[in-house]
Amino acid sequence: MTATIHVVDDDEAMRHSLAFLLKSLGHPVESHDSAEAFLRHWRPGLAGCLVLDVRMPGMSGLELQRHLENRGNTLSIVFLSGHGDIPMVVRAMRAGALQFLEKPCNDQVLLDAVAEGLRQSLDAAAEWQQTIDIQTRLEQLTPRELAVMQLVSEGKPNKVIAHELDISIKTVEVHRAHVMEKMDAGSVAELTRLLLESKGKP
Amino acid sequence: MRLMILILLCFTFTVPAAAAEVRVGVLAYRGAERAEQDWLGTLAHLNTSLPQHRFVAVPLDLPGLTQAVEARQVDFVITNPGHYVELESLFHTTRIATVESIPGPSPGMAIGSAVLVRADVPGLRGLADLRGKRLAAVAPDAFGGFRVVWRELLALNLDPFTQMDTRFLGFPMEGIVAAVQDGRVDAGILRVCLYEQLVGEGQLNPDHFRILSARHVPESPCLTSTRLYPDWPFARLDSTDPALAKQVGMALLSMPMTDGQGWTVPVDYQTVHELFRDLKIGPYEHLTRRSFTETLRDNWPWLMLAALGILWWVVHVARVEYLVRSRTDELRRAHESARRQRDEMEHAARLALMGEMASSLAHEINQPLAAIANYARGCQRRLADGSDPDGVAEGVGLIATQADRAADIVKRMRSFVRKRLPEPQSIAINDVIRDSLGLFQVLAGRAGVDITLSLADGLPMVTADRVQLEQVLLNLMKNAADALAHRDHRQITVTSKSAVGGLEVVVADNGPGLPPDALAHLFDPFFTTKKDGLGLGLSLSRSIIEAHGGHLWGENRPEGGARFHFLLPHAEGPKP
Numbered sequence: 001m002t003a004t005i006h007v008v009d010d011d012e013a014m015r016h017s018l019a020f021l022l023k024s025l026g027h028p029v030e031s032h033d034s035a036e037a038f039l040r041h042w043r044p045g046l047a048g049c050l051v052l053d054v055r056m057p058g059m060s061g062l063e064l065q066r067h068l069e070n071r072g073n074t075l076s077i078v079f080l081s082g083h084g085d086i087p088m089v090v091r092a093m094r095a096g097a098l099q100f101l102e103k104p105c106n107d108q109v110l111l112d113a114v115a116e117g118l119r120q121s122l123d124a125a126a127e128w129q130q131t132i133d134i135q136t137r138l139e140q141l142t143p144r145e146l147a148v149m150q151l152v153s154e155g156k157p158n159k160v161i162a163h164e165l166d167i168s169i170k171t172v173e174v175h176r177a178h179v180m181e182k183m184d185a186g187s188v189a190e191l192t193r194l195l196l197e198s199k200g201k202p
Numbered sequence: 203m204r205l206m207i208l209i210l211l212c213f214t215f216t217v218p219a220a221a222a223e224v225r226v227g228v229l230a231y232r233g234a235e236r237a238e239q240d241w242l243g244t245l246a247h248l249n250t251s252l253p254q255h256r257f258v259a260v261p262l263d264l265p266g267l268t269q270a271v272e273a274r275q276v277d278f279v280i281t282n283p284g285h286y287v288e289l290e291s292l293f294h295t296t297r298i299a300t301v302e303s304i305p306g307p308s309p310g311m312a313i314g315s316a317v318l319v320r321a322d323v324p325g326l327r328g329l330a331d332l333r334g335k336r337l338a339a340v341a342p343d344a345f346g347g348f349r350v351v352w353r354e355l356l357a358l359n360l361d362p363f364t365q366m367d368t369r370f371l372g373f374p375m376e377g378i379v380a381a382v383q384d385g386r387v388d389a390g391i392l393r394v395c396l397y398e399q400l401v402g403e404g405q406l407n408p409d410h411f412r413i414l415s416a417r418h419v420p421e422s423p424c425l426t427s428t429r430l431y432p433d434w435p436f437a438r439l440d441s442t443d444p445a446l447a448k449q450v451g452m453a454l455l456s457m458p459m460t461d462g463q464g465w466t467v468p469v470d471y472q473t474v475h476e477l478f479r480d481l482k483i484g485p486y487e488h489l490t491r492r493s494f495t496e497t498l499r500d501n502w503p504w505l506m507l508a509a510l511g512i513l514w515w516v517v518h519v520a521r522v523e524y525l526v527r528s529r530t531d532e533l534r535r536a537h538e539s540a541r542r543q544r545d546e547m548e549h550a551a552r553l554a555l556m557g558e559m560a561s562s563l564a565h566e567i568n569q570p571l572a573a574i575a576n577y578a579r580g581c582q583r584r585l586a587d588g589s590d591p592d593g594v595a596e597g598v599g600l601i602a603t604q605a606d607r608a609a610d611i612v613k614r615m616r617s618f619v620r621k622r623l624p625e626p627q628s629i630a631i632n633d634v635i636r637d638s639l640g641l642f643q644v645l646a647g648r649a650g651v652d653i654t655l656s657l658a659d660g661l662p663m664v665t666a667d668r669v670q671l672e673q674v675l676l677n678l679m680k681n682a683a684d685a686l687a688h689r690d691h692r693q694i695t696v697t698s699k700s701a702v703g704g705l706e707v708v709v710a711d712n713g714p715g716l717p718p719d720a721l722a723h724l725f726d727p728f729f730t731t732k733k734d735g736l737g738l739g740l741s742l743s744r745s746i747i748e749a750h751g752g753h754l755w756g757e758n759r760p761e762g763g764a765r766f767h768f769l770l771p772h773a774e775g776p777k778p
Contacts, residue, residue, distance in 0.1 A: 016573070
């Protein structure tokens with residue numbers, strides 16, 4: 001998976017010079033002159049780091065951050081601001097920003113922050129991908145298989161499951177085998193872990 | 203005249219010189235014979251009373267008599283009161299007796315004039331009616347025959363020589379009566395009592411004539427038109443022997459009445475003096491021909507006053523001139539200093555404008571600096587790992603570009619705040635608007651304001667100072683941007699269009715508009731609604747526009763927001 005650095009700044013010189021600097025990290029760099037332009041390229045689960053100017057005409061950096069929240073964003077966000085005030089910083093950090101840097105900033109701090117952002121984003125993107133996979137597998141199950149899987153994950157023996165669902169033990173065994181196959185789980189313990197991981201995620 | 207005197211002298215030699223001859227000059231106004239006849243009784247009485255002397259009458263006309271008195275060729279004179287007064291003042295002639303007529307007027311009130319007019323001529327009642335009329339008299343130097351009337355006319359502000367047609371017909375006086383009767387003249391001057399005498403002799407019908415301003419005085423039996431004066435005097439010269447004079451005087455006073463005529467003690471001739479003084483003739487002729495020194499002597503206080511007045515006037519004029527010059531200088535200096543102060547104030551306002559926008563200005567300068575730093579660090583890293591030599595070259599080029607950009611911002615800023623004198627030149631307003639917008643964007647940075655220009659083509663040029671106009675535009679745009687600080691959608695529109703006699707520029711915003719109570723004070727110095735404002739921007743903007751012959755005003759837009767307009771007259775000369 002490739003991680004890309006996204007620079008969003010309305011000032012052309014700033015945008016261009018940041019891209020020039022960040023290219024030295026060896027990652028691909030994409031520049032966008034507004035939040036709206038960036039959103040046209042964005043999709044959930046991307047790996048990378050977003051270097052975002054706070055103050056822009058149109059949608060501001062903070063507004064973009066709020067927009068991305070809960071929409072499957074896996075990009076780390078490093079804010080750059082000409083003059084940040086404390087409430088602004090607090091809001092950005094609470095919403096999950098990785099760093100809030102004031103311009104002009106120490107290049108090393110920026111590069112470190114972006115490198116860290118890239119790392120975190122790769123993990124986050126991988127995790128997001130996994131969740132998406134489990135979700136895909138779950139979607140392949142029939143309702144009867146889902147019910148059997150639920151009871152299996154609760155650790156109930158086939159006999160009890162057959163009784164609860166009012167089906168034969170033989171049928172329970174067939175469903176169970178399908179579940180294990182579709183979910184790509186080698187054991188009940190693995191199945192339980194997958195289900196836990198998928199809980200609470202989109 | 204001399205011939206006459208010679209003849210007289212010859213005549214005297216023919217008489218045996220048994221007794222000393224005493225010469226009595228008599229005024230012969232009606233001819234020598236008549237004169238001699240007139241005074242025959244008196245002369246005879248003197249010769250009788252004083253036999254040791256032989257009294258001879260020497261009849262002379264007025265100038266001849268004056269000459270004889272001057273040459274002391276006579277010892278005594280009998281003349282009219284007017285002539286006597288002249289002789290008295292010129293040659294110290296002294297009266298010793300005055301003619302007395304019985305019956306007749308009193309000797310002090312014997313001479314006067316009656317002005318005769320025909321009864322059938324209408325509109326002639328008094329002497330005042332004589333204006334512009336034909337007036338006849340015997341002679342200009344006749345006393346009772348002209349001068350006494352002259353005095354009365356003068357008292358009525360009538361000049362017989364300029365305001366009426368006065369003719370002198372000469373003696374005898376009966377000729378005047380004839381002229382009046384024939385209608386050759388409107389009025390004629392007769393001595394008093396001649397009228398009554400002619401009427402008595404039956405030569406005049408009183409129904410046909412009238413006397414102007416006629417009145418009676420108790421001292422005189424006759425009608426008169428004038429005041430009355432003393433009768434003829436008998437006078438001695440200053441060279442005459444006083445003893446002889448005394449004897450003659452006594453003889454005259456003792457003379458019995460002859461033909462109703464006698465002599466009495468001399469009367470007062472003051473009234474004659476007054477007449478002469480009024481007419482400024484005779485002894486008082488100097489009153490009309492005054493010498494410069496006399497005038498100076500008589501009027502020195504007035505002349506001194508006039509001289510002082512002229513001196514004062516000269517000093518005043520000089521002082522006024524001096525004051526005008528010094529005040530003009532003062533005014534010029536005051537104008538100069540006011541202009542300098544305004545320049546200073548404009549400069550201060552530009553600095554203040556910069557100050558108000560300092561943070562965005564810092565941001566704007568920071569942008570290229572930050573970019574330079576980024577490029578430099580990027581280059582450093584590339585050099586360190588030697589991976590991307592092309593990138594390093596690109597980065598260095600970009601650093602130069604950004605350094606230029608920063609320098610440009612600083613340059614524009616400095617030229618805006620630089621202390622300078624206004625330099626009016628012919629400029630295109632649209633260029634000024636675009637430049638101001640550039641400067642505004644530098645100053646206001648990315649305030650998130652959407653600025654729209656709506657500039658008309660073919661606008662006339664204006665004669666103006668570029669920086670001053672930029673200051674006005676920047677002020678208006680800055681005010682608009684400040685008004686928009688709390689708006690989501692921030693819109694400023696700058697419009698230029700042609701107007702009557704010039705062009706109009708409008709800076710409009712979609713902010714909250716001007717508060718009603720602020721509208722009246724917008725252009726007052728130090729009036730501000732901003733917490734960090736100086737309150738000079740609009741006040742100075744207006745004075746700048748007015749100094750360019752234009753007008754600046756502000757109003758609220760009907761659709762919301764505020765709008766500021768200014769009008770500028772187009773430059774003299776043809777459109778470019």
